[in-house]
Amino acid sequence: xxxxxxxxxxxxxxxxxxxxxxxxxxxxxxxxxxxxxxxxxxxxxxxxxxxxxxxxxxxxxxxxxxxxxxxxxxxxxxxxxxxxxxxxxxxxxxxxxxxxxxxxxxxxxxxxxxxxxxxxxxxxxxxxxxxxxxxxxxxxxxxxxxxxxxxxxxxxxxxxxxxxxxxxxxxxxxxxxxxxxxxxxxxxxxxxxxxxxxxxxxxxxxxxxxxxxxxxxxxxxxxxxxxxxxxxxxxxxxxxxxxxxxxxxxxxxxxxxxxxxxxxxxxxxxxxxxxxxxxxxxxxxxxxxxxxxxxxxxxxxxxxxxxxxxxxxxxxxxxxxxxxxxxxxxxxxxxxxxxxxxxxxxxxxxxxxxxxxxxxxxxxxxxxxxxxxxxxxxxxxxxxxxxxxxxxxxxxxxxxxxxxxxxxxxxxxxxxxxxxxxxxxxxxxxxxxxxxxxxxxxxxxxxxxxxxxxxxxxxxxxxxxxxxxxxxxxxxxxxxxxxxxxxxxxxxxxxxxxxxxxxxxxxxxxxxxxxxxxxxxxxxxxxxxxxxxxxxxxxxxxxxxxxxxxxxxxxxxxxxxxxxxxxxxxxxxxxxxxxxxxxxxxxxxxxxxxxxxxxxxxxxxxxxxxxxxxxxxxxxxxxxxxxxxxxxxxxxxxxxxxxxxxxxxxxxxxxxxxxxxxxxxxxxxxxxxxxxxxxxxxxxxxxxxxxxxxxxxxxxxxxxxxxxxxxxxxxxxxxxxxxxxxxxxxxxxxxxxxxxxxxxxxxxxxxxxxxxxxxxxxxxxxxxxxxxxxxxxxxxxxxxxxxxxxxxxxxxxxxxxxxxxxxxxxxxxxxxxxxxxxxx
Numbered sequence: 001x002x003x004x005x006x007x008x009x010x011x012x013x014x015x016x017x018x019x020x021x022x023x024x025x026x027x028x029x030x031x032x033x034x035x036x037x038x039x040x041x042x043x044x045x046x047x048x049x050x051x052x053x054x055x056x057x058x059x060x061x062x063x064x065x066x067x068x069x070x071x072x073x074x075x076x077x078x079x080x081x082x083x084x085x086x087x088x089x090x091x092x093x094x095x096x097x098x099x100x101x102x103x104x105x106x107x108x109x110x111x112x113x114x115x116x117x118x119x120x121x122x123x124x125x126x127x128x129x130x131x132x133x134x135x136x137x138x139x140x141x142x143x144x145x146x147x148x149x150x151x152x153x154x155x156x157x158x159x160x161x162x163x164x165x166x167x168x169x170x171x172x173x174x175x176x177x178x179x180x181x182x183x184x185x186x187x188x189x190x191x192x193x194x195x196x197x198x199x200x201x202x203x204x205x206x207x208x209x210x211x212x213x214x215x216x217x218x219x220x221x222x223x224x225x226x227x228x229x230x231x232x233x234x235x236x237x238x239x240x241x242x243x244x245x246x247x248x249x250x251x252x253x254x255x256x257x258x259x260x261x262x263x264x265x266x267x268x269x270x271x272x273x274x275x276x277x278x279x280x281x282x283x284x285x286x287x288x289x290x291x292x293x294x295x296x297x298x299x300x301x302x303x304x305x306x307x308x309x310x311x312x313x314x315x316x317x318x319x320x321x322x323x324x325x326x327x328x329x330x331x332x333x334x335x336x337x338x339x340x341x342x343x344x345x346x347x348x349x350x351x352x353x354x355x356x357x358x359x360x361x362x363x364x365x366x367x368x369x370x371x372x373x374x375x376x377x378x379x380x381x382x383x384x385x386x387x388x389x390x391x392x393x394x395x396x397x398x399x400x401x402x403x404x405x406x407x408x409x410x411x412x413x414x415x416x417x418x419x420x421x422x423x424x425x426x427x428x429x430x431x432x433x434x435x436x437x438x439x440x441x442x443x444x445x446x447x448x449x450x451x452x453x454x455x456x457x458x459x460x461x462x463x464x465x466x467x468x469x470x471x472x473x474x475x476x477x478x479x480x481x482x483x484x485x486x487x488x489x490x491x492x493x494x495x496x497x498x499x500x501x502x503x504x505x506x507x508x509x510x511x512x513x514x515x516x517x518x519x520x521x522x523x524x525x526x527x528x529x530x531x532x533x534x535x536x537x538x539x540x541x542x543x544x545x546x547x548x549x550x551x552x553x554x555x556x557x558x559x560x561x562x563x564x565x566x567x568x569x570x571x572x573x574x575x576x577x578x579x580x581x582x583x584x585x586x587x588x589x590x591x592x593x594x595x596x597x598x599x600x601x602x603x604x605x606x607x608x609x610x611x612x613x614x615x616x617x618x619x620x621x622x623x624x625x626x627x628x629x630x631x632x633x634x635x636x637x638x639x640x641x642x643x644x645x646x647x648x649x650x651x652x653x654x655x656x657x658x659x660x661x662x663x664x665x666x667x668x669x670x671x672x673x674x675x676x677x678x679x680x681x682x683x684x685x686x687x688x689x690x691x692x693x694x695x696x697x698x699x700x701x702x703x704x705x706x707x708x709x710x711x712x713x714x715x716x717x718x719x720x721x722x723x724x725x726x727x728x729x730x731x732x733x734x735x736x737x738x739x740x741x742x743x744x745x746x747x748x749x750x751x752x753x754x755x756x757x758x759x760x761x762x763x764x765x766x767x768x769x770x771x772x773x774x775x776x777x778x779x780x781x782x783x784x785x786x787x788x789x790x791x792x793x794x795x796x797x798x799x800x801x802x803x804x805x806x807x808x809x810x811x812x813x814x815x816x817x818x819x820x821x822x823x824x
Contacts, residue, residue, distance in 0.1 A: 013105045013125060016083050020060040021048040022109075022119035026067040029191040030082045031178035032103040032128075041096040042070070048118035049086065049097060057086045060107060060123055063192055074119075079109045080196045083125065106195065126198060128174050141204050142173060148211035149180060155218045159183050174200030177207045184214065220247050239295055262290050265306050273315035278470045282309050305407060308414055308468065312421055317428045317476065321385035322353040334379035335372055336513045337759070341365070341500055345380055348478075359457040360428070360478040364436070364494075366486055367502030368615075368732075370552020373482040374434060376502075380480065381430035389420040394435035399445025402454065404467035414467040417454055417474070428476035436493075437483035448490040455479055455496045503731040504551025504619065506738050506762050510544050511537075518557050526564040533567050534580045542583045546593035549739070551619070551732070563589045604707035604783055611694030612715040612736055612745070613686070614729035619736030621713060622686065624679050626698035631674030639679030642687025649677050652696035654720055655774060656703065663778075665703045675699070690727040692718035693746070696774055697781045706782040712769075713737050714746035714777060722774040726750040731758050738762060746771055746780055 023045055025038065040046055052059045062081030069076050088100040107123040114120040149167065153159065163183050170176045181194040190210065197203040224240075224247050269282050285302050292299040321327060327349055331342045348361055365373040374390065381388035396402075404415035413419070420431055439447045453459045454474065462471035486494060505513065519540075523529060543563075548555040566589045567579050581589060607626045612619060637649055653675065660667050677695060679686055693716040701708045715733050717725040726748045727733075737745055749770040755763065769780045 013127060015056075016058060016105065016107075016123075016125050017056070018124075019113060019120060019122050020058055020083065021051040022077075022081075022121045023048045023052075023059045023061050024064050024072050024077055024119070025061055026064050027188070029063050029182070029188060029195055030061045030084060030101070030103050031182050031195060032082055032105050033175060033178065034082075034103045034182060035087070035100065037098055037100050039092075039096055039098050041094075044071075044116075044118045046097055049089070049099060051118060051120075052086055053089065058104075059084050059086065059101065060109075060121055061101065061103070062109070063188060067188070074112045074115065077109075077119075078192055078196075080192070081107060081109070082195075083107050083123070106198075129200060138173060138201065141201060141208065142171060142176060144208050145176060145180060145204055145211065148208055148215065152211060152215055152218065155215065155222060157184075157214065157218060172200070173204040177204040180207050181210070184210065186210065217248055239293070261294070261303075262286065265289070265310070268310040269306075272310050272312075274309070275314065275471075275473075278309065278314065281470050282306065285309075301407060305467075308418070308422075309470075312418065312468070312472065313425050313427050316426050318384075318386045318426045320349070320352060320428075321383065322349060324349050324353070327383040330383040331379055334382070335376055336516060337505070337509055338372070338376065338502060339759075341376060341502065344498075344500060345383065349384070359475050362455050362457065362479045362481075362497050364481045364483060364486075364489075364497035364499045365502050366483050366499055368484060368504055368551035370550060370554035371502050371504060372552070373502060374432065377430060377432040377480045377482075380478070384430065384478070386478070387424040387426050387429040388432070389424045389429050390432040390434060391416045391420055392434040393447065394438040395440060396447045397440040397442045399447050399450045400466065402447050402450035404465040406466045407469070412467055414465050415450075417463070418465045418468060418472065421472070421477075427473065428478075430478045430480065433479065433481045435483070436481040437485050437488045446490075448493050451493055452490075452496065455481070455493065457496075501731075504735050505553065506735055507541065507544050508761065510548075510553055510556060511540055513553050514540050514544070514556060514560065518553065518560055522557065522560050522564045526561070526568045528564065528568055528571060531578060532571055532576075533564070534578055535563070536580070536582045539582050539586055542586060542593075543590070545739075546595055547590055549595050551735070559590055604710050606705055606707050607698055607702035609694050609697040609701065609708045609781065610710075610713040610742065611691050612713050612733035613688060613691070614732050619729065619732030619734070621736050621740045621742065622679055622691075622694075624677065624691065624694045624698040626678075626695075626702040627676050628669065628673045628702055629676070630672065633671040634674045636674065636676040637678075638676070640685045641679060642685065644689050645679075645687050645691055648689060648692040648717065649695050651720055652692055652699055652718055655696055655718055655722055656699045658720070659722070659774075663700060663704055669703060675702070689717045689725075690715045692716065693724055693771070693774060693777045697777060700778055701782060704782070708781055709744070709783055711742060712744040712746060712781055713740075713742045714771075714781060716746070716748045716751075716771065716777070718774050724748045724771045724773060724777065730754045731762070734758060734762060734766065737766065743767055744769065744780075746777055748772075 023038075023040070028036075030036070040049060048059065060081055061084045062078050064072050065076055065078060082103040083105050084101040084103050086099050087102055090098040092098055105128070106126045108126060109121045110124050111122045112119065113122055146167065149159075153164075160183070163179065167176065167179060170179065177194065177200065181191055194203060194206055194210075197206060221244055224244050265286055269279065269286065274282060285306055289299055289302045289306065292302070324346055328342065328346055331345065335342070344361075344363065352358060365376065367373055377390065378388050393401075400415065402415045402417060404418060405412035417431075421427065421429070424431075433451075436451075439451075441448070453463055457475065460474040460477075463474045464471055481497060483489060486499060519535060523533070543559050544556060547559045550556070563581060567581075570579065587593070609624050611622050611624055613622050614620075635650070635653060637646055641649070656663070656665070657667075657670055660670070677698065679691075693714050696718050697708060697714065700706070715727050715730075717727065719725065730747065730751055731754075734745070743765065744767045746769045749772040752768075752770050755768070769776070771777045771780070
């Protein structure tokens with residue numbers, strides 16, 4: 001809708017009332033006699049216009065001090081403004097209003113009468129002094145203003161021709177000053193300053209000064225253009241524009257951005273409290289940056305380098321929590337068992353309490369997946385009160401990932417060690433390097449070799465990253481690495497770390513972990529509580545034994561989560577009650593059991609022996625079968641055996657042949673019968689040196705027809721002379737026997753000392769036979785008539801510290817389909 005009021009007479013200055021609605025404007029200063037359109041969208045402005053149209057079409061127009069203010073108050077407005085008349089009004093589709101106003105006279109606010117719903121003010125009109133006979137000063141100032149404007153136009157200033165025509169015909173100094181000031185495109189504050197000068201000659205003098213300043217600015221602009229014209233090309237266009245801006249800012253007295261940036265860097269360098277060597281390098285690079293142009297490529301490189309230097313926490317450190325009892329409480333809250341690891345951390349705290357300055361330990365947690373190596377690092381950080389940083393090294397092949405890239409490369413960055421320190425924000429975090437055994441190597445270098453300096457307490461106090469190029473003290477960092485295997489780790493790197501083995505958990509330990517950690521966590525993650533589900537103890541035990549077969553607890557947590565999801569679905573469907581999960585209805589939630597115990601053999605079998613193996617996921621049991629058939633004395637090996645295991649089979653057969661007379665075996669059998677050794681399951685690769693006595697026992701049983709005891713398992717390597725050699729991974733193998741319910745174990749005599757490192761509750765219910773020779777193994781494993789009494793291990797009794805007791809053998813044997821097995 002258009003409201004055309006142009007045909008109405010314009011009020012004279014004498015008819016201007018003392019009270020008018022006020023219209024605040026933001027981006028322009030309005031002078032008398034100016035005619036211009038205004039777009040209005042704020043409610044208080046629209047209401048002011050409506051009030052003006054409802055009376056005499058007069059408004060008081062004044063400029064805001066801050067253009068960003070949406071809802072101005074009286075203090076946000078300049079006191080001097082212009083009375084204007086609304087000549088035309090148009091309502092736009094977006095609910096804004098466009099008005100055409102003409103300035104009538106200057107006025108000053110005397111008082112604010114109201115501020116809601118629009119500003120209404122009492123004003124004092126400031127009349128322009130009457131025209132007198134022009135004096136020489138008057139004529140000189142007017143001519144000077146016109147000549148200044150002409151000079152400004154000659155050097156590139158653009159003003160509309162209509163305005164120039166008006167200026168040529170004006171002799172009034174006040175109006176001339178107003179029209180020049182309003183068309184120069186000056187800043188709001190400078191234009192407002194001109195408006196507030198009441199004396200016309202003084203006002204025109206000020207405009208002359210402004211014209212002179214504008215001439216200097218334009219002259220400098222042309223000088224910059226002339227200097228840069230010969231060298232400018234497409235890549236320098238942005239540089240040229242910024243030079244123009246810099247020159248203009250310099251002439252106007254604005255602050256230099258580059259100087260501001262340099263001062264900011266200088267302040268941050270002082271605050272970071274860098275070591276002396278680092279401080280010298282930082283100041284050197286800062287001086288280079290100060291002399292460079294801020295848009296050059298090298299300046300960007302130096303700027304990024306300085307950012308990294310000041311972001312490294314050179315002097316910021318966490319205060320260690322030296323309360324040993326509190327730290328012990330935190331460790332026990334977060335993890336079940338793992339006493340050896342917890343004891344090592346408490347020892348470090350004790351020494352740290354006695355000696356303030358000491359080197360951080362470098363620990364390596366080795367164990368199968370899912371036993372809590374990574375989460376243990378978080379608990380250690382929480383117990384110490386330090387920040388925790390974790391980086392995964394699995395698949396890392398580039399040495400620069402550790403040491404960083406040199407600054408000469410495009411996109412260069414510091415290595416992940418420095419990045420981790422920046423992330424932590426302190427110089428002494430707990431730094432976990434995950435999967436250190438899965439580091440690769442190629443033409444870009446060997447990251448394992450780069451870690452030698454990081455993980456060496458004698459060298460890491462001056463670790464030099466290729467990007468920073470200055471020494472960084474890592475001696476206060478507690479480095480913790482994790483690995484599944486120690487064999488792939490570089491021997492020199494392995495020598496620098498304190499290796500702590502974290503073997504798998506027994507079923508009793510898994511039950512405790514499930515009750516204390518896994519079940520509460522899954523309840524919280526699935527949004528249900530104890531009021532919705534009741535898991536019986538026997539049900540949890542059955543999940544462990546029938547649905548998981550692992551060293552850790554990851555699959556156990558997945559199975560528990562599956563049960564929780566089923567319950568959560570029922571509750572979400574509106575069936576709200578407590579669901580009791582027991583062995584009877586467990587299949588409803590988890591399906592058919594994945595691992596079902598086989599029926600106990602009716603009798604001991606000939607040619608079948610039970611071995612113990614170490615795998616990447618913990619210990620496992622494997623069965624060795626041997627059979628003889630008419631042939632030419634050939635030895636056949638099946639079951640996807642590795643080279644080491646094949647050699648063990650040949651050595652075992654050679655030993656049995658050498659002891660044929662003592663074992664009562666007809667020597668002619670070896671040339672007239674073929675011997676077949678098979679290790680189920682055939683599709684799973686198997687290798688390792690500790691299956692020798694198991695293979696030899698199966699061969700002896702097959703050739704003598706003496707059955708092997710079905711409730712005994714064994715591990716150990718055999719030599720051609722019949723000696724039983726020690727093995728590794730004993731705890732994992734004991735756990736495997738425990739899971740498979742095998743009560744008796746034959747182990748090498750020299751491994752008897754290793755039982756001290758195995759928790760007593762894991763040994764409960766097991767009987768050990770310590771064998772020095774293969775004869776000891778055969779006497780214990782085979783069941784001939786009139787066998788001698790076996791040598792057994794004794795376990796300390798809990799009832800009496802001095803008494804010792806023999807442990808009874810429990811229940812049945814479980815056949816286990818092992819994953820990839822490898823004997824230590």
